[in-house]
Amino acid sequence: MDTARQAEAASIPVIDFGPFLHGGAEDRRAVARAMRQASADWGFFYLSNHGVPADLLRRSFQASQDFFALPEAEKQSVAWQTASSNRGYVAVRRERLDASKPGDLKEAFNAGPETGPDDLPEEERPYRLNRWPAGHPAFRATVMELMDGCVAASNRVLSAFALALDLPDGFFVDSHDQLHHTLRLLHYPPLPEGFQPQGGERRAGAHTDYGSITLLFQDGIGGLEVRTRDGEWITAPPIPGTLVVNTGDLMQRWTNHVFCSTPHRVSPFTAAGSPDRYSIAFFCHPNPDAEIRCIESCADADNPPRYPPILAGDHLMEKLNATY
Numbered sequence: 001m002d003t004a005r006q007a008e009a010a011s012i013p014v015i016d017f018g019p020f021l022h023g024g025a026e027d028r029r030a031v032a033r034a035m036r037q038a039s040a041d042w043g044f045f046y047l048s049n050h051g052v053p054a055d056l057l058r059r060s061f062q063a064s065q066d067f068f069a070l071p072e073a074e075k076q077s078v079a080w081q082t083a084s085s086n087r088g089y090v091a092v093r094r095e096r097l098d099a100s101k102p103g104d105l106k107e108a109f110n111a112g113p114e115t116g117p118d119d120l121p122e123e124e125r126p127y128r129l130n131r132w133p134a135g136h137p138a139f140r141a142t143v144m145e146l147m148d149g150c151v152a153a154s155n156r157v158l159s160a161f162a163l164a165l166d167l168p169d170g171f172f173v174d175s176h177d178q179l180h181h182t183l184r185l186l187h188y189p190p191l192p193e194g195f196q197p198q199g200g201e202r203r204a205g206a207h208t209d210y211g212s213i214t215l216l217f218q219d220g221i222g223g224l225e226v227r228t229r230d231g232e233w234i235t236a237p238p239i240p241g242t243l244v245v246n247t248g249d250l251m252q253r254w255t256n257h258v259f260c261s262t263p264h265r266v267s268p269f270t271a272a273g274s275p276d277r278y279s280i281a282f283f284c285h286p287n288p289d290a291e292i293r294c295i296e297s298c299a300d301a302d303n304p305p306r307y308p309p310i311l312a313g314d315h316l317m318e319k320l321n322a323t324y
């Protein structure tokens with residue numbers, strides 16, 4: 001189906017994270033229960049009072065605008081090179097999130113947490129280094145400040161997920177402690193008036209995310225669409241002050257579909273036409289050597305494990321190699 005129903009923002013749950021961060025044990029459990037329900041019904045929810053400072057987000061969106069406004073040659077000087085690194089600049093139409101459709105009408109800049117190269121095994125070093133445009137130290141500083149904020153926020157969400165499944169607090173966080181995450185600045189350039197998408201092209205093709213969870217920050221433009229469990233596409237409009245959390249493929253495998261990995265896409269058109277749109281996604285990836293196997297309490301005789309165990313790193317490489 002090509003059009004999406006305009007959803008009431010309320011149809012995808014909005015969860016207040018404040019009581020989890022600042023409340024007592026019962027408040028924390030109530031938030032975790034709401035997340036469990038939302039992840040089962042939708043695989044998506046909005047989170048308010050998420051703890052990532054508004055001023056940092058404002059500066060990050062500004063840094064993103066400044067980066068994408070650089071001349072193409074400067075952006076290409078830090079071009080994305082390999083799936084194993086997955087860092088650097090990705091030009092318009094370079095990636096196909098829906099492999100059956102033309103390239104996405106977006107450009108992106110990927111970065112990862114910077115562990116000092118000295119801490120890394122020799123063979124990993126070239127893949128763990130970010131690609132920064134020369135002469136823009138403030139860009140790097142802002143992106144890395146946001147990285148830290150997102151690592152902290154995602155760990156808090158992962159610990160709520162553990163509580164939601166009655167698992168020890170560190171169950172998910174400990175499997176993410178090598179910080180193989182990707183922070184991705186996204187820019188969807190304006191499309192000319194009367195633009196006709198060719199061959200089903202979109203700003204981002206329909207896909208599920210690959211990792212455990214994703215935190216997504218949207219600007220005010222809109223365009224994100226989510227497929228409901230009934231197969232209908234609905235809009236996920238921006239809600240000021242919130243971020244969007246969605247569960248990815250590995251979380252779905254881990255929880256045997258208790259938490260679902262929901263297809264989503266970005267439509268070329270919004271009520272405002274197709275102006276510039278910016279978003280920022282933080283993809284959480286478990287440690288590459290983490291074995292993702294069905295959590296015991298998520299399976300029983302009627303619902304046996306649906307997938308064999310897989311190493312998180314193997315899953316990610318398979319997905320990245322299919323979309324570039």
Ligand SMILES: O=C(O)CCC(=O)C(=O)O
Nearest residue numbers: 186204209224266279281
């Ligand atoms: O830009 C957005 O709103 C969504 C982007 C997205 O789903 C992705 O990059 O995986």
Ligand SMILES: [Fe+2]
Nearest residue numbers: 207208209264
């Ligand atoms: Fe996505």
